[in-house]
Amino acid sequence: MTSLTERTVLITGASRGLGLALARQLAQRGWRLIIDGRNPQALKAAQKELARLTFVTAVGGDVADPAHRRALAVAGRAAGGLDAVINNASILGPSPQPELLDYSLETLEQVYRVNVLAPLGLLQAVRSELKAEARIINITSDAGVEAYPGWGGYGSSKAALEQLSAILAAENPRWRVYWVDPGDMRTQMQQEAFPGEDISDRPLPEESVPGLIELLESDRPSGRYRAREMNAAEPAEGAQELRVAMTVDNLDEAVEFYHTGLGLPIVDQWASPEGRGFILAAGRATLELVDPPQAALIDRVEVGRRVAGPVRLAFEVPDVTAATAALQAGGAKPLNGAVQTPWGDFNQRLQAPDGMQLTLFQLPNEQQ
Ligand SMILES: NC(=O)c1ccc[n+]([C@@H]2O[C@H](COP(=O)([O-])OP(=O)(O)OC[C@H]3O[C@@H](n4cnc5c(N)ncnc54)[C@H](OP(=O)(O)O)[C@@H]3O)[C@@H](O)[C@H]2O)c1
Numbered sequence: 001m002t003s004l005t006e007r008t009v010l011i012t013g014a015s016r017g018l019g020l021a022l023a024r025q026l027a028q029r030g031w032r033l034i035i036d037g038r039n040p041q042a043l044k045a046a047q048k049e050l051a052r053l054t055f056v057t058a059v060g061g062d063v064a065d066p067a068h069r070r071a072l073a074v075a076g077r078a079a080g081g082l083d084a085v086i087n088n089a090s091i092l093g094p095s096p097q098p099e100l101l102d103y104s105l106e107t108l109e110q111v112y113r114v115n116v117l118a119p120l121g122l123l124q125a126v127r128s129e130l131k132a133e134a135r136i137i138n139i140t141s142d143a144g145v146e147a148y149p150g151w152g153g154y155g156s157s158k159a160a161l162e163q164l165s166a167i168l169a170a171e172n173p174r175w176r177v178y179w180v181d182p183g184d185m186r187t188q189m190q191q192e193a194f195p196g197e198d199i200s201d202r203p204l205p206e207e208s209v210p211g212l213i214e215l216l217e218s219d220r221p222s223g224r225y226r227a228r229e230m231n232a233a234e235p236a237e238g239a240q241e242l243r244v245a246m247t248v249d250n251l252d253e254a255v256e257f258y259h260t261g262l263g264l265p266i267v268d269q270w271a272s273p274e275g276r277g278f279i280l281a282a283g284r285a286t287l288e289l290v291d292p293p294q295a296a297l298i299d300r301v302e303v304g305r306r307v308a309g310p311v312r313l314a315f316e317v318p319d320v321t322a323a324t325a326a327l328q329a330g331g332a333k334p335l336n337g338a339v340q341t342p343w344g345d346f347n348q349r350l351q352a353p354d355g356m357q358l359t360l361f362q363l364p365n366e367q368q
Contacts (some may be wrong), residue, residue, distance in 0.1 A: 006055075008079040009216070010072060012033040012063050013120065017187035018205040022086065024218070025209050027034070027053035032081075034075045038062050052112035063118035064110075065091045069125040076129035084216050084292065085126060087161075093153045095192040100152035110155050115157035120164055132265040133281060135216050136177045138165045140224075144181070162224065167221035173318075177222045178215045182208035221282075225303025242285035244313065248354045251276055253331070257353060261313060261330040262323060282315065300350040301338045302359060306347040314336070314359040323360050324348045332358065336367040 009026055013019040015037030015243050023033055023046065032055045037043040040060045047058035057075045061068030074077040093111040098104075119138050123130075129137075143151045144158030149352045162179050169177035184190060186202040211227035214220070258264045264280040290298070299306045317323040318336050328334065331353040338348040344364040352358055 006030070006032050007083040008032040008034065008076070008081065009084040009086060010076055010082055010122075010126065011086040011088055012036050012072075012118075015039060016288070018182055018185060018208060019086070019088040020046050021052055022088070022212055025055075026214060029217075030054065031083075032079060032338040033057070034072065034079060036061055036063065036072060055273075060113075060152060063087075064113040064221070066121060066125075069122045072122065073125040076126050081131045082126055082129045082134060083131055084137070085123065085130070086212070086257055087122060087136070087138045089118070090115050090139065090158075091154075092189050094154055095195050097150045097153060097193070099150055103153050103336070111153050111157050111288050112160070114163065115154070115220070116160045119161060120168075123168070123338070130175065132174055132263060133286060134175050136165075136175055137215060138162075138177070138179045139214060140179050141183055142167070142181050143184075143219065145248070148246070159297050164349065166224075171225075175222075176215070176220070178223045178225055179222070179223075180212065180215065180227050182212075182227045202259070212272045233358045243279070244285075244311075246356065248352070250354075251278070254352075254354050257279070257327070257330040257332070261327040261332070262317070288314070299340050299361075301346050302339055307335060308357045312357040312359060314361060317362060319358050320346050320360050321349050327358070327360075 007030070009031050011019050011023050011026075011033065012035075014023040014033070017035075018037070023035055025219065027050045033050060035043065035046060035050070036056045036059050037046070038061065043058050043060050048057050050056045051145055057079065059068070059071050059075050061071060063069065091111060091114045094104075094107060103159055110317035121175070125137065138161050140162050141155070141158040143155035144162045146155070148155060165177055165179035169175075182205070184202045185205040185208060186199055187205055190199050190202055191197075193232060210227065210229040211230040214230050215225060246254075255266070258280055259266055262282075264282050266280055269278045270276065297309065299308055324332075324334060327350055332350040335349045335351055335357075338346060341347050341361075346362040348360045350360065352356045
């Protein structure tokens with residue numbers, strides 16, 4: 001009965017190599033795909049193969065071309081928004097690679113256009129298509145952090161992409177931004193980097209894919225990762241998710257309240273003659289267990305008297321005042337003014353229209 005809400009990922013450079021390997025596995029997992037590449041025959045072949053598994057939009061073009069990036073954004077909008085963007089398309093530059101003092105600046109500029117400016121340009125183009133909590137993966141390289149002689153052009157472009165990713169992450173905490181070194185892979189780019197050499201000892205790109213999927217489908221913090229060293233296969237211990245299941249009389253109003261008021265994205269929904277349901281993502285879930293005296297203390301601090309039943313929902317928000325106003329607009333009733341708690345948080349207790357008691361809290365380091 002429950003069908004996963006369709007997720008859409010935009011992958012650049014998915015006509016071969018790592019991009020195609022990732023597209024194949026995401027297609028098998030039910031993701032819808034938007035892919036690109038410059039060579040129309042290779043892109044068409046990839047689309048034909050992937051379309052046997054999922055819905056695929058292929059947009060031919062060069063990521064360095066602003067018009068092509070706009071076309072990708074249009075495809076993202078037509079898909080109903082993007083859950084993830086993978087900036088994977090990249091060029092090595094000349095092969096063999098010249099040392100920096102001999103590197104043509106004109107060529108370097110082209111390498112930077114594809115490897116640095118295009119990933120940012122694409123995010124700028126699709127920003128309004130990105131869903132809340134979208135995942136962004138920028139594929140970088142160990143050459144972006146290690147000083148290999150002869151890798152100055154490509155390596156410095158990947159270094160720039162790494163820092164750009166880190167700052168994007170800091171500027172956009174609502175997204176998860178990952179910059180990922182996939183490791184050496186047996187692909188056309190690797191062969192270009194080592195012309196005439198036997199590269200059959202390099203792992204296939206498929207071996208870097210599980211780490212990328214782990215980043216797309218879990219909730220790791222933004223940051224730098226190495227795709228093949230993510231312990232993705234480690235057996236999970238304990239629970240994987242805390243889900244609070246609430247029965248509400250007016251389902252649509254309740255969904256609107258939490259979705260619009262708190263900006264919680266809808267990640268699944270279902271409807272059948274037997275009933276309807278929604279799942280909204282609420283960031284990290286934790287289970288707080290307190291004894292009755294502690295519950296009474298929390299009530300006293302937040303409201304001045306004992307008010308909550310055995311269950312109360314608490315949401316960490318970046319701005320308690322703004323979130324309170326948004327929830328009030330949705331019908332919530334504040335039970336008190338916002339308070340500075342003895343433990344340093346800034347808290348506001350409200351009663352939702354469904355009767356549930358809510359605490360909005362802002363951590364000390366998030367306060368101005
Ligand atoms: N292979 C490695 O050992 C290795 C190591 C570390 C990092 N990486 C990184 O991993 C990523 C994937 O590399 P790969 O080895 O899979 O490379 P690849 O085999 O050369 O594939 C690159 C893909 O990107 C497309 N592409 C290249 N330039 C493009 C452009 N300007 N606009 C649109 N599409 C473009 C290519 O298609 P068209 O040529 O038809 O456009 C192709 O589909 C890259 O970011 C690379 O820097 C690779």
